[in-house]
Amino acid sequence: MPLLFQLIFHFLIKGFFLWPFYYSKKWKPLWVGFTSSMMLVPLMVILYHETDLSFWYVYMGLIVLDVLLYCFLLKSKWWKAIPISLILNTIAIIFFFVCNG
Numbered sequence: 001m002p003l004l005f006q007l008i009f010h011f012l013i014k015g016f017f018l019w020p021f022y023y024s025k026k027w028k029p030l031w032v033g034f035t036s037s038m039m040l041v042p043l044m045v046i047l048y049h050e051t052d053l054s055f056w057y058v059y060m061g062l063i064v065l066d067v068l069l070y071c072f073l074l075k076s077k078w079w080k081a082i083p084i085s086l087i088l089n090t091i092a093i094i095f096f097f098v099c100n101g
Contacts, residue, residue, distance in 0.1 A: 001099040
């Protein structure tokens with residue numbers, strides 16, 4: 001699947017599924033989802049296709065990075081950011097594997 005479609009679908013997963021959890025922040029969760037997608041999807045594609053790195057490390061790195069983004073950019077508590085990050089990254093990784101075979 002082309003990188004542009006992966007960026008769009010990753011943004012839809014991260015931005016729009018994140019929005020109900022942080023509805024009081026108005027449009028900020030969508031921007032966090034957009035920036036997260038723009039940073040992480042190209043890195044995921046490169047790591048998946050060009051290296052022999054175990055994707056479990058990438059998955060754990062995504063979770064840690066998203067928790068940090070949610071805590072700092074959305075002023076979230078860590079106990080709220082961790083389950084949201086686990087759920088959204090699991091959906092995003094499943095989508096990524098389905099699209100990349």
